[in-house]
Amino acid sequence: MLVFIASAWAHAFIDHAEPAVGSKLASPPGAVKIWFTERLEPALSKIQVFDSQGAEVDERDTKVDPKNGQLLVVSLPAIKTGKYRVSWRVVSVDTHVTNGSFEFEITG
Amino acid sequence: MLGLLLGRWANIYLSSLLLSLLAFQRLYVIPVLDREKRSNRWAQGRYLGWLTWICCFGILTSGVIWLWAVIASISNSGIELGAAGKIVAVTQFGRLWLFRSFLGLAIAGGLLHDTLRKTARKHSDLFWIAVAAINLASLAWASHAGATTGSFANFHLLTDLVHLLASAVWPGSLLPLVVWFLVSARGRGNEPVDYAVVHRFSAISMGAVVVLAVSGLLNSLFMLKRFSDFYSTTYGQILAGKIILFLIMIGLGRQNRRLLKIQQPSAAPGMDPSKAGRLFRNVCAESALAFIVFGLAGALGAIEPPN
Numbered sequence: 001m002l003v004f005i006a007s008a009w010a011h012a013f014i015d016h017a018e019p020a021v022g023s024k025l026a027s028p029p030g031a032v033k034i035w036f037t038e039r040l041e042p043a044l045s046k047i048q049v050f051d052s053q054g055a056e057v058d059e060r061d062t063k064v065d066p067k068n069g070q071l072l073v074v075s076l077p078a079i080k081t082g083k084y085r086v087s088w089r090v091v092s093v094d095t096h097v098t099n100g101s102f103e104f105e106i107t108g
Numbered sequence: 109m110l111g112l113l114l115g116r117w118a119n120i121y122l123s124s125l126l127l128s129l130l131a132f133q134r135l136y137v138i139p140v141l142d143r144e145k146r147s148n149r150w151a152q153g154r155y156l157g158w159l160t161w162i163c164c165f166g167i168l169t170s171g172v173i174w175l176w177a178v179i180a181s182i183s184n185s186g187i188e189l190g191a192a193g194k195i196v197a198v199t200q201f202g203r204l205w206l207f208r209s210f211l212g213l214a215i216a217g218g219l220l221h222d223t224l225r226k227t228a229r230k231h232s233d234l235f236w237i238a239v240a241a242i243n244l245a246s247l248a249w250a251s252h253a254g255a256t257t258g259s260f261a262n263f264h265l266l267t268d269l270v271h272l273l274a275s276a277v278w279p280g281s282l283l284p285l286v287v288w289f290l291v292s293a294r295g296r297g298n299e300p301v302d303y304a305v306v307h308r309f310s311a312i313s314m315g316a317v318v319v320l321a322v323s324g325l326l327n328s329l330f331m332l333k334r335f336s337d338f339y340s341t342t343y344g345q346i347l348a349g350k351i352i353l354f355l356i357m358i359g360l361g362r363q364n365r366r367l368l369k370i371q372q373p374s375a376a377p378g379m380d381p382s383k384a385g386r387l388f389r390n391v392c393a394e395s396a397l398a399f400i401v402f403g404l405a406g407a408l409g410a411i412e413p414p415n
Contacts, residue, residue: 012255038255043198044182070257093200094255094409095178 012038012092014100015070021102028079028106032058038092039069045090047074052083069093081108109410112181115174116406118166120247121399124272124280126163126215127240129156131276132284134233135312140304156284157223164216167243168209175205204249211243244276245269251409252331264330271323275405277316279357279398285309286395289388303368306387310365317358324354331413341414350404357397360390 015035019025032047042064049058058074065071072090082105089099133156175192178201183191196202218236248254253268288305328347337344367383367390 039257041199043194091182091199092255094250094252095182095199095201096412097181 012036012040012070012090012096012098014088014102017086017102019104022104024105024107026107029076031073031075032086033071033073034086034088035068036070036072036090036092038094040064040072041091041093041095045072045088047072047086047088049074049076049079050085050087051079057084079106081106109177109181111173111177112410113403113407115170115177116410117403118170118406119174120272120406120409121402122163122166122170123240123244123247124276124402125283126160126167127237127244127273127276128280128284129160129163130215130233130237130240132156132281132288134237135277135281136305136308137288140308144304156287157219159284159287160219161216164212164219167212168216171205171209171212175202200254201250204246208243208246211239211246215239215243241273241276244272247272252413253327256330260330264327267323267326267330271320271327274316274319274323275402278313278320279394279401281309281313282391282395282398285391286388289391307368310361310368313361314365317361320354324351331408333414337414343408343411343413346404346407346411350401350408353397353401353404357394357401360394360397364390 013036014021015037017035018031018033019029032049034047045064046062047058048056048060051057057079058076060074062072062074065073072088083103084106085101085103087099087101089097091097175196179192179195182195196206215236218232218239222232248265248268251268253264256264285306288302332338332344332347338348339345364387367387
């Protein structure tokens with residue numbers, strides 16, 4: 001499991017994520033969802049998903065769930081087996097920036 | 109980070125002070141003059157006018173510094189015009205900044221209008237007091253309370269809003285009271301009125317202290333997880349410092365009330381000069397401590413709370 005949060009003055013932290021931090025999945029997920037501890041600024045928050053070669057594999061369509069201002073979602077295409085790194089950078093509505101990353105694996 | 113801390117400090121302090129300056133006469137002076145059936149020599153408020161102008165200018169300037177610091181922290185690669193425009197246009201903070209800048213400019217414009225007309229419309233001050241109150245209360249949306257989620261979110265916002273408004277009554281009004289002391293010391297023959305104003309200030313401040321203590325306690329419960337957070341986290345340590353200064357200020361206030369009780373208005377037309385001097389020094393000390401307390405309040409909004 002690898003979780004890295006890099007901001008000393010930050011406020012919006014991960015509450016939980018799907019796929020879970022460090023999880024091993026049998027089949028690829030359709031999206032990465034991260035629930036944060038504070039409401040987010042939609043235009044300034046994003047998730048990126050990288051494969052083991054460092055290539056971005058997500059659909060680049062990060063959005064805040066309209067019904068839940070704390071939930072950030074990015075869609076994924078049908079990705080292959082292997083390790084993936086989820087990188088996020090968010091701005092909470094009280095303007096504080098947080099960023100971090102975690103990994104998950106598709107075992108197939 | 110320094111820009112953010114200084115911008116927040118100055119903006120919160122000056123927003124509270126602006127409301128205090130505009131409301132000072134309405135709250136403390138005019139009721140006394142009406143009761144004493146004295147001519148309203150303070151009604152136009154010229155003696156506090158220069159301070160009000162400085163406040164308006166300071167609020168707008170510190171607002172720009174605060175915005176600049178927020179843009180710098182969000183954009184992560186220096187200030188870019190496009191990023192700045194986006195942050196102002198689409199974020200909660202940006203829209204709040206625009207709204208508060210408009211209010212600041214409106215108050216400055218209103219003051220300029222009244223100055224040019226030489227005489228203000230009767231009760232026009234009430235309108236500007238209301239605008240200044242909205243300007244101060246809106247700071248709650250730029251604090252942690254503005255980002256709170258869950259079932260208590262609105263209640264947290266409300267307690268923060270009440271805390272901000274009470275700060276304009278006390279300790280925000282301490283600096284206008286210092287100016288009042290200085291101006292009244294120049295005049296002669298107004299001692300009974302001066303005493304009554306100070307007495308009224310003391311009585312109203314007690315109510316504000318209670319409101320501040322209750323709303324502050326509720327805010328602390330929202331932000332801290334456990335009592336040990338007071339000494340084990342930066343947020344808790346700053347909050348503890350703020351509470352200690354608050355208690356010292358209450359101690360000075362108690363001393364002031366004792367001085368006022370010793371000298372009842374019926375006993376003499378004015379205050380004993382030595383006691384008035386001590387009262388003045390205490391109020392100056394309280395006012396200086398208030399300035400620091402507002403700085404700590406600004407810092408609390410900029411750092412991570414334990415909860």
